[in-house]
Amino acid sequence: MASANYGPSEDQFLCSICLDVFTDPVSTPCGHNFCMNCINEHWNTSDQNLCPMCKKDFITRPDLRVNTFISEMVVQFRQSAQQKASSSSSEQQESKPGEVPCDVCTGTKVKALKSCLVCLVSYCETHLEPHLTASRLKRHQLMDPVENLEGRMCTKHDKPLELFCKSDQTCVCMLCTVLDHKNHDVVPLEEEYEEKKVELKLTEAEIQQMIQKRRVKIQEIKHSVDLSEEDAGREKAEGVQVFTDLMESVGRGLKELLKTIEEKQEATKKQAEAFIRELEEEISELMKRSAEVEQLSLSEDHLHLLQSSNIHQPPPTKDWTEVSVCPSSFEGTVVRAVSQLEETLSKKMKKWFAELKRVQMFAVDLTLDPETAHPRLILSDDGKQVKLGYVEKNLPNNPERFWRLFCVITKQSFSSGRFYFEVQVEGKTEWYLGVIRESVDRKGLIPLSPQNGYWIIWLINGNELYASDDPPVVLSVKSGPQKVGVFVDYEEGVVSFYDVEAAALIYSFTGCSFTEKLFPFFSPGGNKNVSNSAPLIISPVGVN
The missing domain is CATH 3.30.40.10 (Zinc/RING finger domain, C3HC4 (zinc finger))
Known part of the structure; x- marks a missing residue:
């Protein structure tokens, strides 16, 4: 031969x-x-x-x-x-x-x-x-x-490795099925090859999902840093305002306050950067494994695919589900810094009371408009209270009615001057209050932001307060206010919210440009939680 x-x-x-x-x-x-x-x-x-x-x-x-x-x-x-x-x-x-x-x-x-x-x-x-x-x-x-x-020959019987033993998860020859793997579950290589290719596709999809989750987590962490930086900025501004009003002798206290805030923020930022680096390393490893899986899934080499068991599963990674970066808490920093200046701070509080008393002079009488109320809302006969019901009423879907948001506006509108109103929110764990422009979309779900015609604040979970800026602003409060005052200066472009009982400013939208009618806006929030069943009540404005 x-x-x-x-x-x-x-x-x-x-x-x-x-x-x-x-x-x-x-x-x-x-x-x-x-x-x-x-x-x-x-x-x-x-x-x-x-x-x-x-x-x-x-x-x-x-x-x-x-x-x-x-x-x-x-x-x-x-x-x-x-x-x-x-x-x-x-x-x-x-x-x-x-x-x-x-x-x-x-x-x-x-x-x-x-x-x-x-x-x-x-x-x-x-x-x-x-x-x-x-x-x-x-x-x-x-x-x-x-x-x-x-290597494609059986080392024991010198025959081609043409079969796969599912019982022992190994490639075998024809003689192996008669001798060493008798009565085992044996299939042709091609059949197991197709099954493993399906598994590889699932593994690749799982890895891509893991990559996406980590990218979302990175964005979540970055957003937490942004919120922390905004909170730090607001706290520094308040600190500067308070200490500027104080005697020159407390300058050293202001410097220490700013240093403390910066150190807290830097610690938060460093923690976030460490998490991001670790996530990016995992993404890099996952992308590498994804490329290997993709390359292997395209292979026509049955044996190589089946023997490459080390990449049939995603690489070990950290469980990031419970990992998060909490924005630094600056609550009480300014108060502690000025506690020794009790007399001066008392004067500042008197000034705040005077500010609330000034805006209360522009109080208006409001009545809720049932023609604009969502079908699940229940309004009192006098139009001063609103709460969310469990049954949706059969009402006409007229152009004025809100169809997706659980909200209602007043019969009164304002296109000039100044106006003020107060709303009792006691006993509620969720609510939305403010003003909106007349032309907002009343049939769909859109972000509640000034760009879309909403100047509002809202409370969720009983003590989480937000302002509808873009992105939403987290407001630092110890607990939700019991009564909220809303003041609007149309020409100056200002919408301010006050904690009436504390006589404190909660938040102000400034630099607004109003060009159409404004309507007071009310939403009692969801009622999944029984503790949120209390109504929103338009209260008469009195002296505090």
Whole structure:
């Protein structure tokens, strides 16, 4: 038998037994040609002297001699094939590090084009030709070139690894299923390959979801830092205002106050940056694993895919569900800094009371408009109270009515001057109050911001107070106010909110540009929590 595969282009130069170029070709009486060793070994292992091609039975084994004509033709063909292979190999690209070289090339190793799972040999374009032209070699299974083809053979039985044992999660040969893996759940490699590809797709999707969650967490942390910075800015501004009103001798206290706030904010920022770095490292690792999974999922190499179990699952990562960065708390910083200046602070409080008394001079009488109320709202007969009911009433969807927000506005509107009103919110854990412009969208759900015509504040969870800026502003309060005062200066573009009992300013929108009618806005919030069943009450304005 020939020891190497060459590149013939015609089937007549191939022995039909060894599928290689003839060595010592002989002809049988029936006219078929074989290698001398091949036909003799065939007959030695058979009880009959049959021709492997036409099955003619020779009663007596023929006396075979080398066919000199065919032998000379084979010699000429070998020389021509060698020249052609040498010429073609010189034109082909030499294999580079990391690429699979041709196992047949002598001298310069050319990059392999395919690997044969039957021959366990990798071929360049030239030496692959017999597998593309010879009818018997066409039956061999070709794949993209891979190294270590011997690793595709069972080390125990020297048979191809064609099956997968699901019981032991390993690749096996046909003999393994009879001996070592008898009665195990065994399937073809192709079948397990398809299942693993599905698993890889799910793993890739899971990794992408994990990446997305971490990106969202980064944004959440950054937003927390932004809120903390805004809170710090407001607290510093208040500190500057208070200490500017005090005697020059307390300058050192102001400097210490600012230093404390900055240190707290810096600590919060450093914590957030540490979390972000860790998240970005995990994202980098996940993206790397995602690329590996994607590359593996595209592979046609069944064995390699099944043996690469280390990337069938996402890499170990930290559980970020409960991780968050809480904005630094500056509550009480200013108060502690000025506690020793009790007399001066008392004067400041008197000034605040005077400010509330001034805006109360612009009090107006308001009545809720039932034509604008959401169908689930319940209004009192006098139009001074509103709460959320459990049943949606069958009301006409007229243009004035709010259809998605649980809210109502007043019959009165304002397009100039100043006005003030007070609302009792005692006993509630959620509410929304303020003013809106006439042209707001009353049928959909939109962000409650000045850009969309809403100048409001709201309370949730009993003590979390926000202002409807963009983004919403977190307001520092120890507990929710019991009565809220709302003051609007149309021409100056100011909307201010007061804690009436504390005579303290809660928040002010400034620099507003009003160009149309403004309506007082009321929403009692949701009623999933029984503790929020109390109504909002428009209260008469009195002296505090």
